[in-house]
Amino acid sequence: MIKQNIKIITEGVINKMIPSNKNFLKTKTSTILNIDKFVKIIKKNPIIKKKIVHINNLIKKSKNKNYQIFINEIFKTRIIEDDIKKQLLEDYFSSKKVIKVLKIKTQNFLKKNKKKNINNLLQCVKKSKLIYKNV
Amino acid sequence: MYLKKIHIIIVGAGASGAAAAWNLSKNNFKITCLEQGPLINKSSYSFNQNKWEIYKNNKFHINPNVRRLKSDYPIDDKDSPISIANFNAVGGSTILFSGHFPRFHPSDFKTKTLDNVGEDWPLNYEDLETFYDINDKMMKVSGLLGDPAYPPMKHLYPTVPLYPAGELVAQGFNKLGWHWWPSYSALFKEKRNQENFVRSTADICYLQEAIKNGVKLKTNSRVIKIITDSTNRATGIVYITNKKKKKFLKADIIILACSGIGTPRILLNSKNKRFPNGLANGSGLVGKNLMLHPLGYVEGTFSKFIASFKGPSGCCIASQEFYETRKKEQFKRGFTMQVLRGNGPLETVMQIEKFGKLQFGKNFFREFLKNYGKTISIAIICEDLPERKNYVELDYKHRDSSGMPGIKIHYKLSNNSKKMLANGISKARRVLKTIGANKIFSFGPVRHTGWHIMGTTKMGLDKKRSVVNQFGQTHDIKNLVIVDSSIFVTSGGVNPMSTLQALALKITDYIKKSPEKYII
Numbered sequence: 001m002i003k004q005n006i007k008i009i010t011e012g013v014i015n016k017m018i019p020s021n022k023n024f025l026k027t028k029t030s031t032i033l034n035i036d037k038f039v040k041i042i043k044k045n046p047i048i049k050k051k052i053v054h055i056n057n058l059i060k061k062s063k064n065k066n067y068q069i070f071i072n073e074i075f076k077t078r079i080i081e082d083d084i085k086k087q088l089l090e091d092y093f094s095s096k097k098v099i100k101v102l103k104i105k106t107q108n109f110l111k112k113n114k115k116k117n118i119n120n121l122l123q124c125v126k127k128s129k130l131i132y133k134n135v
Numbered sequence: 136m137y138l139k140k141i142h143i144i145i146v147g148a149g150a151s152g153a154a155a156a157w158n159l160s161k162n163n164f165k166i167t168c169l170e171q172g173p174l175i176n177k178s179s180y181s182f183n184q185n186k187w188e189i190y191k192n193n194k195f196h197i198n199p200n201v202r203r204l205k206s207d208y209p210i211d212d213k214d215s216p217i218s219i220a221n222f223n224a225v226g227g228s229t230i231l232f233s234g235h236f237p238r239f240h241p242s243d244f245k246t247k248t249l250d251n252v253g254e255d256w257p258l259n260y261e262d263l264e265t266f267y268d269i270n271d272k273m274m275k276v277s278g279l280l281g282d283p284a285y286p287p288m289k290h291l292y293p294t295v296p297l298y299p300a301g302e303l304v305a306q307g308f309n310k311l312g313w314h315w316w317p318s319y320s321a322l323f324k325e326k327r328n329q330e331n332f333v334r335s336t337a338d339i340c341y342l343q344e345a346i347k348n349g350v351k352l353k354t355n356s357r358v359i360k361i362i363t364d365s366t367n368r369a370t371g372i373v374y375i376t377n378k379k380k381k382k383f384l385k386a387d388i389i390i391l392a393c394s395g396i397g398t399p400r401i402l403l404n405s406k407n408k409r410f411p412n413g414l415a416n417g418s419g420l421v422g423k424n425l426m427l428h429p430l431g432y433v434e435g436t437f438s439k440f441i442a443s444f445k446g447p448s449g450c451c452i453a454s455q456e457f458y459e460t461r462k463k464e465q466f467k468r469g470f471t472m473q474v475l476r477g478n479g480p481l482e483t484v485m486q487i488e489k490f491g492k493l494q495f496g497k498n499f500f501r502e503f504l505k506n507y508g509k510t511i512s513i514a515i516i517c518e519d520l521p522e523r524k525n526y527v528e529l530d531y532k533h534r535d536s537s538g539m540p541g542i543k544i545h546y547k548l549s550n551n552s553k554k555m556l557a558n559g560i561s562k563a564r565r566v567l568k569t570i571g572a573n574k575i576f577s578f579g580p581v582r583h584t585g586w587h588i589m590g591t592t593k594m595g596l597d598k599k600r601s602v603v604n605q606f607g608q609t610h611d612i613k614n615l616v617i618v619d620s621s622i623f624v625t626s627g628g629v630n631p632m633s634t635l636q637a638l639a640l641k642i643t644d645y646i647k648k649s650p651e652k653y654i655i
Contacts, residue, residue, distance in 0.1 A: 017495035024500050081495065089488075090189045093480040102480055106442045106508070109299075116302045118279070118294070118317065124309040125316065131283045133242040133459055135249065135259070 003039075005056050005067075010038050012071030013080060018092055025101050032095045038084050045083050141650055144169065144372055144386040146358045146401065149227015150632055151619040151639040152392030153337035153345065154270065158643040160348035164650075167384065168342075168350055169374055171357040172206035172224030177339065188481035197231055198583055199223065206355070209533035209541030210396065212585075216548060217427050219585040221394060225354060226338035228394070228586065229321075232632065233449025234334045235473060236276050236321040238267050239634045241286065242459060243627040246520075250460045252467045252551075253520050253625040257596050257605035258641075260286065266637040266644070274335040274636070275323040282316045284455040295320050295332060300443040300511050301451040304474045307570035313456040318473070319633070320450035332447050337636075359539045361389060361405040361414055361615065369414075369615045375537040388614045388646065388653050390607075392639065395425065395588030395621040396527050396542050402592065403529050404539060415592070415609035420602050422528055424521040424590040425544065426626040429552045431515030431579030433563035435572025440508045443477030451476055457562060458628055466554040468518040470628045472563055475512040483507045513566060515559030515579065517552055518628035521590050548580060556580060587631050589623035606652070607642035614653050618642050 011030040018029040042048050055070045074080060092098055141164050145152050148170035156168045179190075191197075197220035199207035206223040222231045241260035246253040268289045270276075277292040294317045297305060301317070308315040322332035346352055355377035362370050362383070371385040391398045399422040403413035413421050437443075454472040461469070478486060480503075487493045487502050494502065525546045533541035548556070560577045567575050595601025598610035601624075607616045618639040620631050627634065646653055 018499050019497060021500050024504075075496070085488075085495070089484050090481060093484060094186050094189060098480070102507075105440075106445060109440060109442045109508075110445070113299055115296070118297060121297075121302065121305045121309065122279075122316075124312065125283065125314055126281070128283070128312065128314060130314045130456065132240055132285050133249070134286070135241050135245045 005059055006039050006042065006052055007035060008067050009052065009055065009071055009074060010042060011035055012067060013075050014038065014084075014088060016071060016075040017081070017085075017088065025098060027097060029092060032097045033088075033091050037091070038087065041083050041087060042080055045080070048080055048083065051079060141165065141387045141654070142167070142385065143388045143390060143646075144384060145390045145392055146372065147227065147392035147394070147397065147619065148225045148338070148342060148352060148354075149392060149394065149619075150229050150337045151635050152390075153226070153341035154273070154636040154639040155390055155392055155618050155643045156345040156350045157273070157341040157348075158640050159647060160345040160350045162647050166345075166350045167353060167386075168345070169353045169356040169358055169372070169384075170225050172204070172222075172354065174225045174338070174352075174354050175230065188479050195222070195231060197222070197586075205536050208400070208535035208539065209530065211530050211533060211541065211543040215427075215544050215546035215585075216580050216582065217429065217546060217585045218582050219396060219544065219588065220583060221396075221586070221588075225342060225352065226336045229334070229336040229338070229632070232334070232586070234321040234447060235449045235453070235630050236274065236319045236633045237453065237471070237629040238285065238319070238637075239627040239629060240284070240455075240458060243625060246468060246625050250467045254595070256624045257594060263634070263637045263641060266640040267633065269640055270633060270636045274321045274340050276319055276321050276335070276633075277323065278319040279317045284314060284316065284458065291319070292323060295322055295447060295450050297452060298445040298476070299441045300445065300476050301474065303441060303570050304511060304513075304566065305452055307566045308452075308454055308456075310569050311566065313454055313566075315452050315454040315456075317452055318450040320447065321632070322447055322450055357535070357537050357539065358401060359404060359537060361401065363405075363407065363409060363414065363612060365409070367409065367612055369612050379537065388616060388650070390616045390618055390643075392617075392619045394619050395591045396544070398617055398619055398621045399527055399591045400529065400540075400542050410611070415602055415611045415615060417611045418599055418602060420593060420600070422591050423523050423526045424593055425525040425527055425546055425588070426519040426521055426590040426623070427525075427546060427585050428519050428587040428626060429517045429548055429556050429580040430584040431517070431556050431560040431563070431577065432512060432581045433515070433560055433567060433575065433577040434510055434512040435567030435570075436506060436574040437509045437511070437571060438573050441511075442508045443511050444479055444508055446476050448476050449473065455628075457559070464554075464558060466551045466558065468520070468551075468555070468628065470518065470555055470559045471516045472559065472566070473514045473516055475514055477508055477510045477512075480507060483510075511567065511572070513563035515556060515563055516628055516630070517555045517559060519552055519589075519626045520549060521593070521625060522549060527591055587620070587626065589620045589626050589631060592617050592621040593624050594622040595624065606645045607638075608653060613655070616642060616646070616653065
């Protein structure tokens with residue numbers, strides 16, 4: 001039960017930290033990452049573990065099991081941010097989906113911008129007086 | 136028949152060691168090359184893969200004190216504003232280098248004559264020219280012929296495209312009437328239609344061929360000492376294997392190719408009764424005259440997306456407008472402005488975090504998109520002049536995995552370097568302003584940039600004022616040769632890789648032609 005709850009909360013917090021964005025990537029962040037890796041990191045932090053056990057108890061008592069309240073609380077208090085942010089950024093920006101989005105953005109830009117002729121650009125240099133010192 | 140018996144040991148399988156091994160392997164020598172690091176699978180250090188930005192921060196970190204691999208040795212750099220950057224494995228620092236591959240200028244070999252600073256080399260550009268050409272071919276150097284800053288070159292592979300960032304900065308240089316030229320780059324494409332370039336590393340370009348020719352490569356083998364006899368000749372080396380076994384290997388000629396800190400480290404650690412101050416240290420200059428190329432960094436951010444990361448990072452364009460001494464400036468010699476492309480996505484976001492501007496949540500992408508693909512940087516590579524007060528010594532407090540002492544560096548920027556650095560930074564700011572950067576920040580010297588380690592066993596004709604002669608032989612021990620950047624007399628204002636490999640080829644050419652001069 002705890003494990004499942006931690007996973008749900010981790011997914012939720014990650015999606016809050018890096019939300020889907022209509023101008024960037026619409027996919028939920030949690031779906032492109034290996035969440036188990038983050039669960040492992042979170043479990044290592046004794047303060048967070050204690051907090052999650054506490055939240056887990058609250059969830060057990062709660063009738064509607066609204067995880068969102070706890071996700072918001074964890075996100076706002078930033079108690080897991082420092083533990084996971086490096087891994088999160090690394091995994092997110094090296095994920096295939098994000099790389100693909102960035103690649104498309106680049107290709108679109110390059111298509112619109114015509115490549116300049118290098119020899120034309122170098123005309124000024126070729127006409128300049130600078131020459132190596134022959135010693 | 137006589138030649139077949141000659142056993143040459145090369146210590147170090149990096150840029151210079153690999154070039155030396157290849158050149159000698161074409162003759163009938165028995166050659167053993169020892170490398171303290173491992174042989175790394177090529178695919179794991181491809182800088183084109185998505186994970187590269189992550190690897191750069193851990194197992195391929197440029198700082199050995201951060202990386203702390205078994206093959207690394209401790210470097211105490213507290214007494215220096217610049218920390219050492221290197222990589223200890225087969226291929227050496229070429230595994231991590233940017234590939235920017237300019238040659239020294241003819242004037243770099245004659246700074247004393249021209250500007251009354253540093254010292255003249257006992258050889259000149261023309262002496263090295265043939266070997267620069269061979270090296271360019273072997274390392275598959277790309278570039279464009281016709282650069283007025285250099286004597287004519289013979290052959291270069293097709294130049295790396297400028298892409299939008301390069302084109303933009305080139306226009307800036309043009310507006311100011313300053314020299315620029317596409318980067319000379321040790322990069323190539325394995326297949327014609329391949330999108331990304333591959334770095335030309337020494338293990339692939341030189342060692343593979345050398346091994347085919349019979350060179351024996353011993354990896355994970357750390358040389359700790361050179362042994363000498365009563366006639367002041369080196370008889371062999373002591374090395375530690377991966378399994379921590381101490382072994383002796385006999386040799387007729389020993390070639391050191393361990394970089395500007397690795398080479399003096401072995402020489403100083405090899406002290407004995409006949410050489411109480413370390414081997415080949417009759418002049419007292421082993422470890423002295425350390426030169427590091429102080430580097431300035433200027434970054435401009437633009438309002439529009441320009442895909443500035445497109446292309447190999449360090450290989451874009453470079454300006455050598457201010458390379459030579461100018462009368463109106465208050466410093467001697469000069470610098471290169473090397474244009475760097477923008478950061479990849481992870482480095483962009485990490486930099487935002489470093490400046491405390493990273494916000495998770497709704498605004499996460501705002502800062503990222505403000506920077507990604509919109510920054511261009513210029514590195515100022517300043518010529519560093521040789522000074523005895525800058526030196527390396529053994530550090531007995533910190534030892535490597537085999538128990539060998541680490542190295543401690545003592546380095547301060549000279550007034551000349553400080554003035555040059557400030558001047559270079561202001562010039563680079565002007566370039567970025569000219570092309571419309573709306574935010575510019577700069578600083579220098581940049582700490583983690585001590586890649587170019589030179590001068591610690593300097594070359595010269597006078598044995599009281601130098602460690603090796605123009606043939607790479609140490610003055611004190613004729614069959615002990617040094618071929619790496621530690622023999623540089625001055626540092627030039629460009630990356631030294633091309634010159635150190637050309638030197639290694641030249642010195643080993645002497646050995647090929649007249650081995651008896653090294654043995655007798």
